[in-house]
Amino acid sequence: MKQLKTAMLGLGSVHKNLISILEEKKAALAAQYGLDFKIIAISDSSGIAVNEDGYDMAAVLEHKKSGGRVSGLSGYQGTRQQHILNELALDLIFEATPVDLKTGGEALDICRSALIRGVSVVMANKGPVVQALSELENLAEKSGAGIGYSATVCGGLPVLNIARRDMVCGTITKISGVFNGTSNFIFDALAKGMSFDDALREAQNVGAAEADPALDIGGWDTAFKLLIIANSVLGADITLDNIAVDGIEDITAEMLIKEQEKGNIIKLVASAEEGRYSVRPEVLPMDSFLGSCNGWEMGVEIHSDIYGIMYHKLYEKEPIPTAASMMRDAVNIFRHR
Numbered sequence: 001m002k003q004l005k006t007a008m009l010g011l012g013s014v015h016k017n018l019i020s021i022l023e024e025k026k027a028a029l030a031a032q033y034g035l036d037f038k039i040i041a042i043s044d045s046s047g048i049a050v051n052e053d054g055y056d057m058a059a060v061l062e063h064k065k066s067g068g069r070v071s072g073l074s075g076y077q078g079t080r081q082q083h084i085l086n087e088l089a090l091d092l093i094f095e096a097t098p099v100d101l102k103t104g105g106e107a108l109d110i111c112r113s114a115l116i117r118g119v120s121v122v123m124a125n126k127g128p129v130v131q132a133l134s135e136l137e138n139l140a141e142k143s144g145a146g147i148g149y150s151a152t153v154c155g156g157l158p159v160l161n162i163a164r165r166d167m168v169c170g171t172i173t174k175i176s177g178v179f180n181g182t183s184n185f186i187f188d189a190l191a192k193g194m195s196f197d198d199a200l201r202e203a204q205n206v207g208a209a210e211a212d213p214a215l216d217i218g219g220w221d222t223a224f225k226l227l228i229i230a231n232s233v234l235g236a237d238i239t240l241d242n243i244a245v246d247g248i249e250d251i252t253a254e255m256l257i258k259e260q261e262k263g264n265i266i267k268l269v270a271s272a273e274e275g276r277y278s279v280r281p282e283v284l285p286m287d288s289f290l291g292s293c294n295g296w297e298m299g300v301e302i303h304s305d306i307y308g309i310m311y312h313k314l315y316e317k318e319p320i321p322t323a324a325s326m327m328r329d330a331v332n333i334f335r336h337r
C-alpha cells in the first residue's frame with residue numbers, strides 16, 4: 001500500500017466533495033490501486049493546519065459544515081501557507097482555492113515550488129494552468145512530479161483525457177463546446193420572461209455562477225477553458241489575445257423567443273478550428289448536440305481525422321464529478337509509481 005502524504009488547499013464545494021469521495025472510495029482505492037490518501041495539511045481562507053499523523057477528514061468536514069474554520073483546528077499554523085508547505089514532506093497537493101485568472105495568485109507560486117521539489121499537484125483551480133501551463137509541465141518533467149488539471153476544464157467532463165489518452169495518433173480538426181452552465185441558465189430564464197439581472201441572480205442562487213459573474217457573462221470562463229484545451233491537447237501555444245471573445249450581455253428575450261419559433265436556440269459556444277479560436281453566442285438547431293446542452297449540462301464535440309466525430313455530454317449539478325476528476329488525476333499519477 002502506498003500512503004500518499006497529501007495537502008488539501010481550499011475547503012469549499014469541490015474539496016468537501018473530494019473528502020466525501022475519498023472516504024467513500026477508500027477501500028476501492030486500496031484494493032484496486034494500492035493507494036491511501038493521508039491528508040496531513042489543510043487550508044482555507046483562515047490559514048493552514050498540519051497534522052503529520054493525518055487528519056480525520058470526516059471530522060474536518062463536519063467542522064467546516066458547521067461553520068468552523070481551519071484556524072479552529074488542532075495543528076493550526078497561521079496564514080503563511082506556502083512557507084509551511086515548503087517545509088513539509090509531501091507527495092501530493094490538491095489545489096481548489098478561488099481562481100485568480102490575472103496572475104495565478106498564491107496558488108501558482110505554491111504549484112511552482114511543489115513541482116520544483118518533486119511534489120505532485122492536482123488542480124481544480126484554473127488560475128495556475130491559464131497563466132503558466134507549459135512552465136508547470138516543464139517543472140514536473142524535470143523533477144519527475146505529476147501534474148493533473150483535468151478538473152479545470154468542464155469539471156467532470158473528461159475533455160483533456162479523451163483527447164490525450166483515447167485518440168492515439170489522431171488529429172483534432174475541430175473542437176466546439178458549451179462549457180458554461182450559467183449562460184445556459186440565463187438564456188433559459190430570459191426565454192421564460194425573466195430580466196437579465198434576475199436571471200443572473202437566479203444563476204447565482206442555484207450556485208451555477210462564478211463568484212465574479214462577469215467571468216461567465218463576458219464569455220471569459222468559457223475562453224479560459226478553451227485556452228487550456230488549445231494549449232494542452234491541440235498543440236497550440238496561445239494566450240487569451242488569440243481568442244475572439246463575445247459575451248452574452250447583448251442577448252435578449254426577444255432574440256431567444258424569435259429563434260425558438262424557428263426551432264433554434266442560442267448557446268454560448270467555444271470553438272477551435274484551423275488555428276482560429278472563438279467564444280460567442282451562436283444560433284443552433286434546438287435538436288443539434290450542442291443545442292441540446294441545457295441547464296447543468298456541458299458538452300463537447302470533437303472532430304478528428306481518424307476517430308470520427310465524438311459527442312460527450314455531462315450533467316453536473318454539484319461539483320461531485322469535478323472532485324472525482326481530481327481523485328482520478330491523482331490515481332493516474334500514482335498508480336504505476
Ligand SMILES: NC(=O)c1ccc[n+]([C@@H]2O[C@H](COP(=O)([O-])OP(=O)(O)OC[C@H]3O[C@@H](n4cnc5c(N)ncnc54)[C@H](OP(=O)(O)O)[C@@H]3O)[C@@H](O)[C@H]2O)c1
Binds near residue numbers: 010011012096
Ligand atoms: N465548483 C465547481 O463546480 C468547480 C468546477 C471546476 C473547477 N472549480 C474551481 O475549483 C476551485 C474551488 O472551487 P469551489 O467551488 O470549491 O470554491 P469555493 O466553494 O468558493 O471554496 C473555496 C475555498 O478556498 C478557500 N480559500 C480562499 N482563499 C484561500 C487561500 N488564500 N488559501 C487557501 N484557501 C483559501 C475558501 O476558504 P473559506 O472556506 O474560509 O471561505 C474555501 O474553503 C476554484 O478555483 C473553482 O474555479 C470549481
